[in-house]
Amino acid sequence: MSSIIQQLINGVILGSVYALLALGYTMVYGIIKLINFAHGDVYMLGAYFGYFFIRVMHLNFFIALILSMAICSVLGMLIEFIAYRPLRHSPRIAVLISALGVSFFLQNGMSYLYGSDKRAFPQAIETTQYHFGALQISNIQIIIVTTAVALMILLHLIVKRTKMGRAMRAVSADEEAAILMGINVSRTISFTFAIGSALAAAGGVLIGLYYNNIDPLMGMTPGIKAFVAAVLGGIGIIPGAALGGWLIGILETMAQAVGLSNYKDAIVYAILIIILLLKPTGILGKNKREKV
Amino acid sequence: MDKTHIKYTLSWATLALMIFILIFVMTIFNIIGPYGMTTIVLIGINLIAAVGLNLVIGMSGQFSLGHAGFMAIGAYATALIATAIPTVFGFVISLLIGATLSGIVALIVGIPTLRLRGDYLAIATLGVAEIIRILIMNLKITRGPAGIFAIPSFVNWQVVFGLSVLTIIVVVNLVRSTTGRAIIAVRDNEIAAESLGINTTKYKVIAFVIGAMLAALAGGLRASFIQSVSPQDYSFMQSITILIIVVLGGIGSISGTVITAVALGILDVVLQSFGSLRMVIYALILIIVMLFRPQGLLGTFEFSLKTMLFSSGGDNDKDHSKNA
Numbered sequence: 001m002s003s004i005i006q007q008l009i010n011g012v013i014l015g016s017v018y019a020l021l022a023l024g025y026t027m028v029y030g031i032i033k034l035i036n037f038a039h040g041d042v043y044m045l046g047a048y049f050g051y052f053f054i055r056v057m058h059l060n061f062f063i064a065l066i067l068s069m070a071i072c073s074v075l076g077m078l079i080e081f082i083a084y085r086p087l088r089h090s091p092r093i094a095v096l097i098s099a100l101g102v103s104f105f106l107q108n109g110m111s112y113l114y115g116s117d118k119r120a121f122p123q124a125i126e127t128t129q130y131h132f133g134a135l136q137i138s139n140i141q142i143i144i145v146t147t148a149v150a151l152m153i154l155l156h157l158i159v160k161r162t163k164m165g166r167a168m169r170a171v172s173a174d175e176e177a178a179i180l181m182g183i184n185v186s187r188t189i190s191f192t193f194a195i196g197s198a199l200a201a202a203g204g205v206l207i208g209l210y211y212n213n214i215d216p217l218m219g220m221t222p223g224i225k226a227f228v229a230a231v232l233g234g235i236g237i238i239p240g241a242a243l244g245g246w247l248i249g250i251l252e253t254m255a256q257a258v259g260l261s262n263y264k265d266a267i268v269y270a271i272l273i274i275i276l277l278l279k280p281t282g283i284l285g286k287n288k289r290e291k292v
Numbered sequence: 293m294d295k296t297h298i299k300y301t302l303s304w305a306t307l308a309l310m311i312f313i314l315i316f317v318m319t320i321f322n323i324i325g326p327y328g329m330t331t332i333v334l335i336g337i338n339l340i341a342a343v344g345l346n347l348v349i350g351m352s353g354q355f356s357l358g359h360a361g362f363m364a365i366g367a368y369a370t371a372l373i374a375t376a377i378p379t380v381f382g383f384v385i386s387l388l389i390g391a392t393l394s395g396i397v398a399l400i401v402g403i404p405t406l407r408l409r410g411d412y413l414a415i416a417t418l419g420v421a422e423i424i425r426i427l428i429m430n431l432k433i434t435r436g437p438a439g440i441f442a443i444p445s446f447v448n449w450q451v452v453f454g455l456s457v458l459t460i461i462v463v464v465n466l467v468r469s470t471t472g473r474a475i476i477a478v479r480d481n482e483i484a485a486e487s488l489g490i491n492t493t494k495y496k497v498i499a500f501v502i503g504a505m506l507a508a509l510a511g512g513l514r515a516s517f518i519q520s521v522s523p524q525d526y527s528f529m530q531s532i533t534i535l536i537i538v539v540l541g542g543i544g545s546i547s548g549t550v551i552t553a554v555a556l557g558i559l560d561v562v563l564q565s566f567g568s569l570r571m572v573i574y575a576l577i578l579i580i581v582m583l584f585r586p587q588g589l590l591g592t593f594e595f596s597l598k599t600m601l602f603s604s605g606g607d608n609d610k611d612h613s614k615n616a
Contacts, residue, residue, distance in 0.1 A: 035411070086583050087583065090587070091543065091586060091587065093543060094588075095582075100578065101575050101578035101579035102575070104571060104575035104578065105575035108572045108574075111568065224528070262426070262429070262430045263430060266422070269422045272415065272419045273419050276408075276412055277405070280405075280408050
């Protein structure tokens with residue numbers, strides 16, 4: 001029993017990082033209907049910036065986290081400005097290929113500049129284990145979960161309480177109507193990318209701290225899984241992404257716990273397909289009636 | 293069959309034959325060495341897979357991200373069966389079984405997901421391809437991550453050339469048939485097609501299944517040509533490689549797919565000398581082409597010998613106006 005709870009805790013921690021990534025996917029998909037393949041690579045860049053600030057600049061972990069998020073949000077806006085904005089009225093698949101191009105560029109550019117080997121992420125925070133009966137949890141795990149939850153609450157407040165957040169919701173509901181209401185759509189999309197990329201960067205720095213190593217291709221698999229998480233929760237729905245992220249994290253650690261670790265990714269995808277068959281709009285999704 | 297049609301068919305046959313003879317002469321005079329030969333065969337294999345994917349993406353307007361999964365089915369079918377029965381007969385059987393299996397998987401995935409509108413096929417195929425790869429990686433019969441070696445080789449460039457030409461003929465004719473028109477109608481306006489009595493799901497599934505079977509054929513050829521298969525060869529990257537050929541060439545343009553498959557194959561050789569910078573340049577080319585030609589290099593334009601040789605107006609003008 002206690003081992004199940006232990007796995008549940010581990011799942012929630014891994015899931016928090018997926019959730020942070022999935023939020024970016026879901027916001028971007030909600031607003032411009034793009035599967036942003038470069039999102040996982042922004043997460044990778046975030047981890048590398050975190051590495052740079054901690055190892056080279058010897059900054060405090062939290063300062064490094066915030067700086068990395070700030071830089072990645074600027075990068076996210078830059079990516080959108082260069083590679084996606086000119087294609088806003090092109091076929092959607094063109095934007096998708098452009099996103100793939102950006103993803104390749106970031107992965108291979110980083111491999112070219114800094115080598116494709118794994119790097120040890122600095123131990124910015126001394127690990128201490130806390131024991132609660134048979135359960136154990138480390139301070140790093142607590143930091144990951146609290147940071148992730150804090151960022152999610154912040155995101156919720158931004159989306160629900162600020163003017164920009166209202167603009168985001170408006171553009172995602174109906175872009176043309178939003179333009180007519182005087183909303184600057186381009187700026188709103190930029191803002192969405194900035195927030196999504198900042199969350200991805202936070203995920204990258206946190207996972208660096210957790211797994212202790214980073215490499216230029218580290219964003220690929222978590223990127224796809226976070227996208228699955230976003231679909232699972234209902235793509236375009238912000239709480240859905242968080243829920244999906246946690247579910248996938250828990251599922252993955254549970255699969256590992258019952259000895260199916262080789263099949264853990266297959267189980268995640270199988271669940272995805274089952275969800276698509278039963279409720280294609282995702283767990284929190286609503287059915288939209290079609291209008292001709 | 294009227295006279296122009298026969299002339300037209302003959303001129304296509306002549307073109308194919310001329311390319312065949314050109315490659316043949318170049319091999320005789322050693323202009324293309326073994327490395328060039330490998331490039332030509334791999335171009336042909338990518339072409340078969342890409343033409344199949346263009347049928348799904350370009351003609352039926354559905355978006356598949358899991359072509360590698362179907363290629364893997366074909367590749368492993370050939371690897372297992374052709375190793376057990378190392379004859380030409382065994383090889384042909386293995387290609388057929390691979391294509392059939394792949395078609396069945398496509399049917400199972402396609403029927404439920406293609407009922408829906410939107411990106412669901414993309415997401416489902418992405419998942420299926422990953423599941424296939426993970427199964428291959430962990431099953432005993434497929435020998436895990438190491439893969440299968442010493443597969444008997446029955447593939448040379450002539451075989452691949454012949455099958456590429458055959459694939460193009462089949463797909464082009466399919467697109468011009470009643471079925472093909474229905475598939476395109478579904479792409480252009482699903483609701484309008486439905487109200488004209490077209491069973492939209494059926495035609496989307498037909499396109500998807502044929503695409504998956506062609507992918508399996510390409511996978512089988514590749515397995516026999518390289519003589520080894522491993523799960524890493526059929527990762528998400530492989531799906532993307534094929535997708536890029538289709539999109540760069542122009543979604544819905546078979547001639548575009550052919551040209552890009554050849555161009556990217558050659559580009560790959562040229563960029564080889566850049567070492568690790570190669571993928572960076574490749575990525576930049578990808579972004580730049582999309583920014584300046586979002587519809588792909590050829591858009592939906594098709595090279596037509598009919599237009600070039602016997603221009604008679606009518607149907608051809610339409611093609612040009614689309615391109616403009």
